[in-house]
Amino acid sequence: MKHAIALSGVTKRFGAVEAVRDVSFALSPGAVALVGHNGAGKTTMMKMMLGLIRPTQGTVSVLGENPAAGQFQARRRLGYLPENVSFNAALTGRETLAFYARLKGEPVRQSLDLLDKVGLGAAASRRVGTYSKGMRQRLGLAQALIGQPAVLLLDEPTTGLDPALRLSFYEIVRELAAGGATVLLSSHALSELEERAERVIIMDRGRMVADGSLDELRRIARLPVRLRMRTADGQPAAAGLGPGRPAGDGAFEYEVQPERKMETLGSLLCGGCPPADLDVIPPSLDELYAHFLRERQSAA
């Protein structure tokens, strides 16, 4: 088995709506971000990986199994966090997690430690019905982590989490990915995923429009790099950079084509009047995302 998850030529139609159109990719261990607007097909793809819905065309394989054919043993090594996770309100957090651990055939006691890991230790014996949205999300995360899964499918995992828990969440994801797990994250919060995903897949209306590491996407997109600079005299910098845009606090911002970045930096720093402060800002995932969507629309 080479890839944890492989999709080839997958199309999913709901009546007249094509939710996913001819998508192919294969995922190896590491953290992968699935990016796209609402209705781009992210949740639909995850459901196909789980065998909850069957592809209209193409094949999906997860840990060497075909989920559409009803094979489910691979799900023992898979964790899933749905977008709007919900639990039976009558049971406590501990009972809920114990139930899911038993279903996976994992030791219950060990799995209950996950409640502490997501910060629910104190609320473990309260009914899930009394939990806030964020606490339910944490319980959802805890159940997805039961039994050190080899594949994690996380649909909008950080909605409702406070900033501190967001950080510890990404720390958990990093640990799992470093341990050889394949983690597929979907999110709207692109800036969050930026330095955390080794690979980004951008979806638009069911089609895959880009796939690669952030650096690869930047190379393909050829978006300008921004230089934010403050000179000693508070005046716009020397010629060759254009007029510049005031960026507040006496700083100016310039856009430079990526291939001219080092050349420009060299002449700035080694020139007669070096800047007092200089930031180099590569295009963010937000900008890349917007770029790829624009490109698709102009092509269509």
Place this chain on the structure above:
Amino acid sequence: MTTIAIMAGKEIQEGLRNRWVLATTLLMAGLALALTFLGSAPTGSVGVRALDVVIVSLSSLTIFLLPLIALLISHDAIVGEMERGTMLLLLSYPVARWQVVLGKFFGHLAILAFATLLGYGAAAVALLATGAAIDAASWIAFAAMIASSVALGAVFIALGYLVSALAGNRGTAAGVCIGIWLALVLIYDMALLGLLVVDQGRVISGAALDTLLLLNPTDVYRLVNLAGFANVSAFSGMAGLAGGAALGPTTLVAALALWTVLPLGLASLSFSRREL
């Protein structure tokens, strides 16, 4: 097997937690005791009646009540969990869909069996406490009544699942289940009776009547209890029917089993095909 047991265990745990078990048991016990002590009030005397008469009253109660309770807890089992979103997570676990259906079935059946045994058992205990003399044959009939009541519950739980697996939303499932209850518990017998009166035995033979009775699980239940035991049928006014019917206990039990297995199998099948 373990998966089914885990599912059933959770169902029972939830039933205990949200007071389903308590409410059902109290309702059954309350009605059973009321029937035992006040059942003969219209005849002018209030007191405890012999167990055979209690069996007749309780099985008439069961025919109305148990299907209703069974449909109430089962109509929501699949479509409700889908609507609340808990099914999505459950099916991401290493569980086959037929295991979900069977696990829920055994859990719900356990709740129903517990309530029936305790509720109706209370009536028998109350009868004993007043010092009534009860012979062995009556005890056997009473045990058969409880067992067949649970079997009738199983039939309607299975029917409820089938509706739940097919229905698009909870409201539809509830509506269809009320329809099933009305049709099988009330309308079917009235229509059958009307048909027999109009027919006057010209077209409908004994065999045809047997078939018609087997097509309704509540009639099968009625035959098991009201006509199956000689000392009970004397009170129930079913002795005539029992004498004419060629349906032995094996056929009746097989009919109830089929009425459970068939809807349950269809429910699993349609749930397996469903996308969510």
